[in-house]
Amino acid sequence: MTTPPLATSILVLGPPLVFKAYETEFSEKFNFLKPWKTPIPLPQFIATHSANVGAIFCSAVSPVTAEIIQSLPELRFVLASSTGVNHIDLRECERRGIVVANAGSTFSDDVADMAVGLLIDVVKRISAGNRLVKARVWPCEGDYTIARNKLGGKRVGIVGLGNIGLHIATRLNAMGCIISYTSRTMKPHVTFPFYPAIHQLVANSDILVISCALTKQTHHMIDRDVMLILGKEGVIINVARGAIINEKELVECLVKGEIGGAGLDVFENEPNFPEELFGLDNIVLTPHHGAVTEEACRNLYDHICKNLDALLSNKPLECEVMNM
Amino acid sequence: MTTPPLATSILVLGPPLVFKAYETEFSEKFNFLKPWKTPIPLPQFIATHSANVGAIFCSAVSPVTAEIIQSLPELRFVLASSTGVNHIDLRECERRGIVVANAGSTFSDDVADMAVGLLIDVVKRISAGNRLVKARVWPCEGDYTIARNKLGGKRVGIVGLGNIGLHIATRLNAMGCIISYTSRTMKPHVTFPFYPAIHQLVANSDILVISCALTKQTHHMIDRDVMLILGKEGVIINVARGAIINEKELVECLVKGEIGGAGLDVFENEPNFPEELFGLDNIVLTPHHGAVTEEACRNLYDHICKNLDALLSNKPLECEVMNM
Incomplete structure (x- = not known):
């Protein structure tokens, strides 16, 4: 266990779950500033320590604003515990030459598993069945026990074919789904059909799975128009970021039955949920987990230690976010 | 729409869900007896019609007992709407030379999807997260949001590698699980490791998925001994028949935390559930759906019509149950 000399301190914002899980191990290796452990308001805390902060380590829901960045003259590095970096002001980082790195593919397979799990859950009504059983209403009248749809043969449109999207495609392909995708660019070495525009993809899909980054271009990309094309039997799964979907319009479409169902691990204003959906059986909501x-937590701990070590010894970092 | 002449009538027991869904279409083609539509008790109904019954069409939960078979002297054929035929007295059918046919692989992929869905749900706490969100307790204290385990790399032991088991293996293999299996016999052309005995399989598994037939040999095969070998982190998924697991011992092991979780679509005394499990978050229960x-319902309708047509024209049947 070496304790490398630190020219500057690392400001932890959030804190990320991995930091809470490995706080002792982290603290033995690096010098962290932990604003949540003091009663001092964050801006004042930052002002007090501003000369010492060389790096920020932040959770997916802790904004790293231009204001915070500007108040830290020695800041050289922002490390996200997440894959998405939409909560970091990348333009300001670029302007200042601050390096941003994310979690890379640390949990791509986990997020892909979640997408597949949510999809099967919605299509085969697992959570709904579970609720029904525990409410003691089985056996019941009518056709409730008919799970809505077969998964095999369904056309699944994947929005964003990065690491996570590719893992999702592989899994659903093995289940007999017919995969196509849209992405910023057509992927080399990928044989699934590519549609450059979201509307083309949706017109050829029964199910949409969202696994792209949240950017200005993708913000509210899935709106009422897209949902109406998807249609009454259509299902939307989102494991990326809530704001890629216009959540207000999603709620309307779900409540009115204009789309068939949704499985959502992310929301537009986390930890707030659209409560209008709570009573609907064709909706499965999980708390961004x-x-x-x-295992991913352990891998993330290793990944972050490696990057902090690299930072301290001026070596190249892993998973720098290149595409701002 | 032809109405073939029927030498004998078809007694419907259950009735199967597919019969309810396609009753008009079925009734236009064949001559069915529908005991549930009269107030007459079943034995008396059967006695009244016994001379005319050439075939039985039964649901998965309608016992076709030796007594029923013996009261039908003209019975030549029992057609199950399910894959499992444990509810049919096969010995008595064999003795009488009565042909038994099941649903074949009509819904093998659907049942496999369910197994995978239940598995992801338990491992990644989807139903539990959904409940948590809808109970408005997110964000919450503690480590709840840590989904218990990664799916990739887990050793999954499949009990019964028929059509359904093979579909499950393919799906979980694509998710990075390490597959092995036990079965009556080692399967040719299958590269997954085979263990002849259940105890060997369990000793090499983190997760058990049950997809075998319920027979005298498999009844209560998964008992406390097996569960203790599986251990505290172990997960059991059952999409086959409830009585393959000793349900009383399963409940005990789950309540005591001696195994880690379970996803169950089938139960020992359906439609009764072990209510002791209702409060546990690591258990997902669905009503045998x-x-x-x-789509499977439509395919099953076609399959059954084909078999009844074959029966009436003395042609070979599909999906005869050979291995009694």
Whole structure:
């Protein structure tokens, strides 16, 4: 257990779950500033320590605003515990030459598993069946026990074919789904059909799975128009970021039955949920925990230590976010 | 729409869900007896019609007992709407030379999807997360949001590698699980490791998925001994028949935390459930609806019509149950 000399301190924002899980191990290796442990308001805390902060380590829901960045003159590095970096002001980082790195593919397979799990759950009504059983209403009248649809043969449109999207495609392909995708660019070495525009993809899909980054271009990309094309039997799964979907319009479409169902691990204003959906059986909502497994947490800890070590010894970092 | 002449009538027991869904279409083609539509008790109904009954069409939960068979002297054929035929007295059928046919592989992929869905649900706590969200307790204290385990790399032991088991293996293999199996016999052309005995399989598994037939040999095969070998982190998924697991011992092991979780679509005394499990978050229970999708229902209707047509024209049947 070496304790490398630190020219500057690392400001932890959130804190990320991995930091809470490995706080002792982290603290033995690096010098962290933990604003949540003091009663001092964050801006004042930052002002007090501003000369010492060389790096920020942040959770997926802790904004790293231009204001915070500007108040830290020595900041050289922002490390996200998440894959998405939409909560970091990348433009300001670029302007200042601050390096941003994310979690890379640390939990791509976990998030893909979550997407597949949510999809099967919605299509085969697992949570709904579970609720029904525990409410003691089985056996019941009518056709409730008919799970809505077969998964095999369904056309699944994947929005964003990065690491996570590719893992999702592989899994659903093995289940007999017919995969196509849209992405910023057509992927080399990928044989699934590519549609450059979201509307083309949706017109050829029964199910949409969202696994792209949240950017200005993808913000509210899935709106009422897209949902109406998807249609009454259509299902939307989102394991990326809530704001890629216009949540207000999603709620309307679900409540009115204009789309068939949804499985959502992410929301537009976390931890707030659209409560209008709570009573609907064709909706499955999970608290943004797709990425969070014990093993991924351990891997993320290793990944972050490696990056902090690299930072301290001026070596190249892993998983720098290149595409701002 | 032809109405073939029927030498004998078909007694419907249950009735199967597919019969309810396609009753008009069925009734236009064949001559069915529908005991549930009269107030007459079943034995008396059967006695009244016994001379005319050439075939039985039964649901998965309608026992076709030796007594029923013996009261039908003209019976030549029992057609199950399910894959499992444990509810049919096969010995008595064999003795009488009565042909038994099941649903074949009509919904193998649907049941496999259900197994995978239940597995992801338990491992990644989807139903539990859904309940948590809808109970408005997110964000919450503690480590709840840590989904218990990563699916990739887990050793999955499949009990019974028929059509359904093979579909499950393919799906979980694509998710990075390490597959092995036990079965009556080692399967040719299958590269997954085979263990002849259940105890060997369990000793090499983190997760057990049950997809075998219920027979005298498999009844209560998964007992406390097996569960203790599986251990505290172990998960059991059952999409086959409830009585393959000793349900009383399963409940005990789950309540005491001697195994880690379970996803169950089938139960020992359906439609009764072990209510002791209702409060546990690591248990997902669905009302035996793995096989039931609209598409499978349509395919099953076609399959049954084909078999009844074959029966009436003395042609070979599909999906005869050979291995009694």
